[in-house]
Amino acid sequence: MKGITFALISTALFTIVGVFVRQLSADYDTFQILFFRQLIFMLLLIPAISKNMGVLLKPNKLSLHLLRIIGAFIALYFGFITVSNIPFSDAIALGFLQVLFVALIARFVLAEQITSTRTFTIVVGFIGVMMVVRPTFAESNSLYVLSGVIAALGAAVAVVCVRKVAQSEPKITLMAYQALAIGLIALIPTLYLWRTPTIEDFMLLLLVGIISSFAQYVGISAYKWTQANIIANVEYVKIIYSLIIGLVIFSEIPDLWSMVGAFIILASALIPLIWSHYQITNEDNPKC
Template sequence: MPAAAPLSANVKGVIFMALAMAGFSMNDALVKSVTGEMGTAQIMFLRGLMTSVLVIALAWQFGALRPGRIALTPVLALRIFAEVGASLTYISALGQIPLANAAAILQALPLAVTLGAALFLGEPVGWRRWMAIVVGFIGVLIVLRPGPEGFTPAALSVVACVVFAAIRDLCTRRIAREVPSLFITVLTSVVITLVGAALIGPTGGWRPVGPESLAHLAGASFLLLIGYQCIVLAMRNGEISFVAPFRYTSLIWSIGLGLIFFAEVPDVWMVTGILVIVGSGLYTFYRENRRRVAAIAQTSEPGTPK
């Protein structure tokens, strides 16, 4: 029997991206399942504590630990602050709105990163991608449904999470390459744990944790770590323009998990908003790929300085 052909780099990237999105989505579902039993800060602390133990062990194993003073670097400190803000806003929203709605709004993140890169990093963005960004945010408004039922504080909290996550991703681009990704994850996880611990008292105090809820958070911690590592492997194996659109597989997971475990049935507005957001995001990835290919072709022309 002939040996199976090795997987291409892009196929490996797609597999890792799909695994990452599955991990993140199941983490969200497990976190949502305990929001009625404990507050956001307590969830951040318990999940962060377990995640920190796992990621510190990994970082030690791979020699990725560095002096803690690196966290004082302004861009890294801002990234950690943004990650804390994203965790606070997203976890607080999960218990109040359907899982698929939260995931749909979060899909505006690539558009927000493109917008931020244009405004703050000076990256060129043509009019077509500007239009895609505008259309994508219209899709977010469709999901939000401005009015008494849709435009809720919880939904706005997810929008705030998108802003924080965009700041996080933009800061990541500016972090020195010699700082290991695992060490960044260690710092972020430890700070989130400490912030969660500090906020438990002001946000209602400690609540008893049953064994089932603790098991859910342990599973969430493991899945979160799997998601982080798989997304790094996805970006390092495949071409970003080919792999990145598979982020949207998280919507399939979120809709399915919401339907099965929380009896959340998507309505026509949510489905319409998802289609608009995904369509604009895919077009943005397409234009980015076209721009990158054109740049490569230009530098490869005879007589072009290398």
């Protein structure tokens, strides 16, 4: 429950960040948005980095850290490109491929058990997402569709690495390595493509950095408490957050298909909790 709660909070915050990124992408290159995100992240981490320098200089499982950084960069960069160049519903649909990729990687790399119940909830949740967004890709360039698939795969790799490394590394190591590495990767293209932001856009860039930093902290915490494939399934709830944002901010009223899809998504998220509670109850009360 604790891991799932953290994941729900993290997913909600990242959904809000997605709205800001889509707005900023009309005027700024993806590298510049990504650089600001990482720069603010690093500035927020400076006090913790100074207190934990000894730990940061002696990382465990360096190869997994490197793989996670690569996966995170691919997910962020290609994800920003995708959400900026194709219809929002199509981008969301492609993003949920991460759930399927995580389930496969967690099964074969982490040896996490994927029961028939978990498989059922993953499939049902994905069906619910498709009912809400109903992507057509009719107006989308195939190149941007491919970038969405690549972003989902990169995110899945990063998620699995976090799950593996989070068991032996403090959160500051996970956050500092990614913030610094991706920030340096984005620096040179940002200098070349630089565009001075307006005051309003600068505030949005600050919010992207601050909110995503907190979201990442909470998200990493989630992987200390439950399996990667269960956390990944919580990603489906992002579509419900999107419906709420659309209703409150953009006055977009969801249709019947969207409402039914949202109900199915909630059901797919609740089934594992209900089943776990049922099993625990039976273990504590064998006669029940």
